[in-house]
Every structure is written in C-alpha cells, then in structure tokens.
Amino acid sequence: MKADTMNYNISSAIVSTTCIDYSESDCSDWFHVTWGVDENYQFGVAISATSLLIHNQHIHFCFHIFLDTVSDHYLEKMHQLAKDFSIRIVIYTVSSEIFSKLPSTRIWSYAMYFRLLGFEYLGSLCPKVLYLDADVICKERIDELHQLDFGDKVAAVVKDISSTQSKSIKKLGMEHLTNLEYFNSGVMYVDLEKWQYGDFTNKVLDLLFDPNVGGKVKYPDQDALNIVMSGKLIYLSERYNKIYSLKNELSDKTHSLYLNTIKKDTIFIHYTGITKPWHKWANYPSANYFYTAYKQSPWCNDALKLACTLPEKQKRYKHEINQGHYFKGIISCAEYNINKFFVRWS
Ligand SMILES: [Mn+2]
Known part of the structure; x- marks a missing residue:
C-alpha cells in the first residue's frame, strides 16, 4: 500500500x-x-x-x-x-x-x-x-x-x-x-x-x-x-461491452446497420452518447433490446423519459427531424434554443 x-x-x-x-x-x-x-x-x-x-x-x-x-x-x-x-x-x-x-x-x-x-x-x-x-x-x-x-x-x-x-x-x-x-x-x-x-x-x-x-x-x-x-x-x-451509439441512426436511413455491431453473441450492449434507449425520441430497432426488458419489468407502465438537460434537448430535435416529425422537431428546436439562450446569459 x-x-x-x-x-x-x-x-x-x-x-x-x-x-x-x-x-x-x-x-x-x-x-x-x-x-x-x-x-x-x-x-x-x-x-x-x-x-x-x-x-x-x-x-x-x-x-x-x-x-x-x-x-x-x-x-x-x-x-x-x-x-x-x-x-x-x-x-x-x-x-x-x-x-x-x-x-x-x-x-x-x-x-x-x-x-x-x-x-x-x-x-x-x-x-x-x-x-x-x-x-x-x-x-x-x-x-x-x-x-x-x-x-x-x-x-x-x-x-x-x-x-x-x-x-x-x-x-x-x-x-x-x-x-x-x-x-x-x-x-x-x-x-x-x-x-x-x-x-x-x-x-x-x-x-x-x-x-x-x-x-x-x-x-x-x-x-x-x-x-x-x-x-x-x-x-x-x-x-x-459492445459499444453502440444511437447517434448512428441519424446517418442510417435503413436503421438496420446496427446489426453489424450488435450481433447474436453480444452479451452486453453499451448505449454510449447523449441519447439513451429510455428516451422518448430513441424509438429505433437498435433500442429493441432495451424495450424487451422494459416491457417485462415492473416499470412497464412508466413513460419513457423526456429531455432534461440541454444536450438532451439538442439531440431530441435532431432525431425528431430525422424521423420526419417536423412539427415536433421545430418546437423542440425552439425550446432548445430558448433554453440555451438563458443558460448563456444566466
Ligand atoms: Mn455508459
């Protein structure tokens, strides 16, 4: 020692x-x-x-x-x-x-x-x-x-x-x-x-x-x-410890490329990055491993999580727009920018 x-x-x-x-x-x-x-x-x-x-x-x-x-x-x-x-x-x-x-x-x-x-x-x-x-x-x-x-x-x-x-x-x-x-x-x-x-x-x-x-x-x-x-x-x-970032979905229109990373023999998937599978805007097939456990858990009736932090708000609007939810995305983007403005000036 x-x-x-x-x-x-x-x-x-x-x-x-x-x-x-x-x-x-x-x-x-x-x-x-x-x-x-x-x-x-x-x-x-x-x-x-x-x-x-x-x-x-x-x-x-x-x-x-x-x-x-x-x-x-x-x-x-x-x-x-x-x-x-x-x-x-x-x-x-x-x-x-x-x-x-x-x-x-x-x-x-x-x-x-x-x-x-x-x-x-x-x-x-x-x-x-x-x-x-x-x-x-x-x-x-x-x-x-x-x-x-x-x-x-x-x-x-x-x-x-x-x-x-x-x-x-x-x-x-x-x-x-x-x-x-x-x-x-x-x-x-x-x-x-x-x-x-x-x-x-x-x-x-x-x-x-x-x-x-x-x-x-x-x-x-x-x-x-x-x-x-x-x-x-x-x-x-x-x-x-198979590292996978849900950010990848922003550049993958097919939402199936995750299968090159998360394979049949993968034991632990580590969802790194700001967007997590428990976020409302992360509904991609690559998050299904999370949903499977969520549906079988005592928390199955709890809602998925909203954006709390500033970086989460930024990622949310990017994903929403990418998913074609333009109206939602624009509202989220506005909320992010207003929030950012107040953080900067406070
Ligand atoms: Mn982590």
Missing part, C-alpha cells in the same frame, strides 16, 4: 441502506452486481437490472444500487423486481454533501464517485462485484463471467473502441506505454479484495485531484482508472 495516498473515506457518504430481500439461496453463491447513478439515470438502472435477470435466471443475484435520491415509487418497483426474480436488492442513498467538499465536483457529476464508492464500500461485504453503467443492457447469459478466474489480476474489462483508445492515450500523454490498452469503464468485473489491498479508490481520487492530471482528462473516472489499473487487467471479449 502506498503510504502517501490520501484517505478520502468516501464510504461515509452513505446515509441510508434499504435491503429488499426475497432471495432463497444462501449468500455464499450470490453474484453481486452494482450500479451508481444520479436521478436522471435511475430508470436506466432499473431496466439494465431487469435485462440481466431475464437472461440469467439460473444465477442467484444480489444487486447493490447507489443513488443520490430515491422515491417511494422507485422502491416499490424494486420490491416487485426482487420478488419476481427471488433476489436481494440493496439500495444505498448517498449524500452529495461529502462530495461537494471534494475539489472537482463543480466540473464532474457526483455519479462518477458512486462507481468508486461501490468498489470501496462493498469490499467488506462481497469478494467480487460486477459494475455496470445504467446504459448497459444484457441480452445473453453471462456464464463465462460468472466462472472467471482472476489469477493475479484486479479486474476484468473490455478495450474501448479504437478511436477512443488512441485519442485518450494521446491526451493523457501515455504514448510511451506501448502495452497500454485503454478500456471502457462501463462494464468492470472487480476482485474487491485486490482492489482494497491495492488502495485503488484513493489512488484514483489522488490522481483526479492532481492539477497536472485533472485538467487533461475527458472521462475523469475512466481515464484515472486506466492509469492506475494498467497492467492489472484481464481483457474480456468485446461481447461483454
């Missing part, structure tokens, strides 16, 4: 824990999975979790979900999900107050810390955990992962798409590391004992608060994780 690493003690940010237990198995064979998001992505977590359950009913799951706020409606539906699939779900509410004392929170979303919080906090509860982004949807069995032997490695990950890899390595000034293979942090299977032993939570935070690094990074947590975990990783097949 590095002696000069600061201890940020982020586990103290957890303010409450709600355990929803319908599991019928003893905890020794649980497969632990974690998500951590702010309010805007909660719906995504719900469907991501459902998709994992639908395709892996032979695995006994325990889910750990870190949230900044939680409604009664959301908890009720989580109860339903746990009951339907006889699993245990633990919901942790996290105070953003502790994170606001950390120097970088004006630039980066608090949710970034929730992934680290999962790895840090769960170390005393479970030997291994699978972390998934809210925009990851499962469409096949995860048996290979379930049986993975870590050897002396800390985590199993998937390399990022090549354009992101080369850009990120250059930006971080890591060209000299010829064996560096930049990974995408949306799917990470972590050996928590080794995570704790290597003090990785504090190493990542130290790096982010280092002004020589903090200012350079584009995807803060992902970049920092890549730096501190280099050489300690197992690389999984890209089937475990």
Whole structure:
C-alpha cells in the first residue's frame, strides 16, 4: 500500500441502506452486481437490472444500487423486481454533501464517485462485484463471467473502441506505454479484495485531484482508472461491452446497420452518447433490446423519459427531424434554443 495516498473515506457518504430481500439461496453463491447513478439515470438502472435477470435466471443475484435520491415509487418497483426474480436488492442513498467538499465536483457529476464508492464500500461485504453503467443492457447469459478466474489480476474489462483508445492515450500523454490498452469503464468485473489491498479508490481520487492530471482528462473516472489499473487487467471479449451509439441512426436511413455491431453473441450492449434507449425520441430497432426488458419489468407502465438537460434537448430535435416529425422537431428546436439562450446569459 502506498503510504502517501490520501484517505478520502468516501464510504461515509452513505446515509441510508434499504435491503429488499426475497432471495432463497444462501449468500455464499450470490453474484453481486452494482450500479451508481444520479436521478436522471435511475430508470436506466432499473431496466439494465431487469435485462440481466431475464437472461440469467439460473444465477442467484444480489444487486447493490447507489443513488443520490430515491422515491417511494422507485422502491416499490424494486420490491416487485426482487420478488419476481427471488433476489436481494440493496439500495444505498448517498449524500452529495461529502462530495461537494471534494475539489472537482463543480466540473464532474457526483455519479462518477458512486462507481468508486461501490468498489470501496462493498469490499467488506462481497469478494467480487460486477459494475455496470445504467446504459448497459444484457441480452445473453453471462456464464463465462460468472466462472472467471482472476489469477493475479484486479479486474476484468473490455478495450474501448479504437478511436477512443488512441485519442485518450494521446491526451493523457501515455504514448510511451506501448502495452497500454485503454478500456471502457462501463462494464468492470472487480476482485474487491485486490482492489482494497491495492488502495485503488484513493489512488484514483489522488490522481483526479492532481492539477497536472485533472485538467487533461475527458472521462475523469475512466481515464484515472486506466492509469492506475494498467497492467492489472484481464481483457474480456468485446461481447461483454459492445459499444453502440444511437447517434448512428441519424446517418442510417435503413436503421438496420446496427446489426453489424450488435450481433447474436453480444452479451452486453453499451448505449454510449447523449441519447439513451429510455428516451422518448430513441424509438429505433437498435433500442429493441432495451424495450424487451422494459416491457417485462415492473416499470412497464412508466413513460419513457423526456429531455432534461440541454444536450438532451439538442439531440431530441435532431432525431425528431430525422424521423420526419417536423412539427415536433421545430418546437423542440425552439425550446432548445430558448433554453440555451438563458443558460448563456444566466
Ligand atoms: Mn455508459
């Protein structure tokens, strides 16, 4: 353990824990999975979790979900999900107050810390955990992962798409590391004992608060994780983190080119980019893997999400116009521009 690493003690940010237990198995064979998001992505977590359950009913799951706020409606539906699939779900509410004392929170979303919080906090509860982004949807069995032997490695990950890899390595000034293979942090299977032993939570935070690094990074947590975990990783097949952006639909009139990316043997689809499959304007065939889980989930009567943030509003109007919904698109475009005007002048 590095002696000069600061201890940020982020586990103290957890303010409450709600355990929803319908599991019928003893905890020794649980497969632990974690998500951590702010309010805007909660719906995504719900469907991501459902998709994992639908395709892996032979695995006994325990889910750990870190949230900044939680409604009664959301908890009720989580109860339903746990009951339907006889699993245990633990919901942790996290105070953003502790994170606001950390120097970088004006630039980066608090949710970034929730992934680290999962790895840090769960170390005393479970030997291994699978972390998934809210925009990851499962469409096949995860048996290979379930049986993975870590050897002396800390985590199993998937390399990022090549354009992101080369850009990120250059930006971080890591060209000299010829064996560096930049990974995408949306799917990470972590050996928590080794995570704790290597003090990785504090190493990542130290790096982010280092002004020589903090200012350079584009995807803060992902970049920092890549730096501190280099050489300690197992690389999984890209089937475990198949990156697909719904932005592609803007240039594909056939809406079928996604089949060149998302294939029959794809296990996890990672819907990167601003437009997510849970958005109202994302009704493309490539989002069907999401809809399948959504329709079978306790959230099936909840409406798909509207645009909340400014970038979401911008993407919405582009997709609407592309889909031939001109009137809707023009209204959305006006709303986006008015919004942008006020953001700029406030
Ligand atoms: Mn993601």
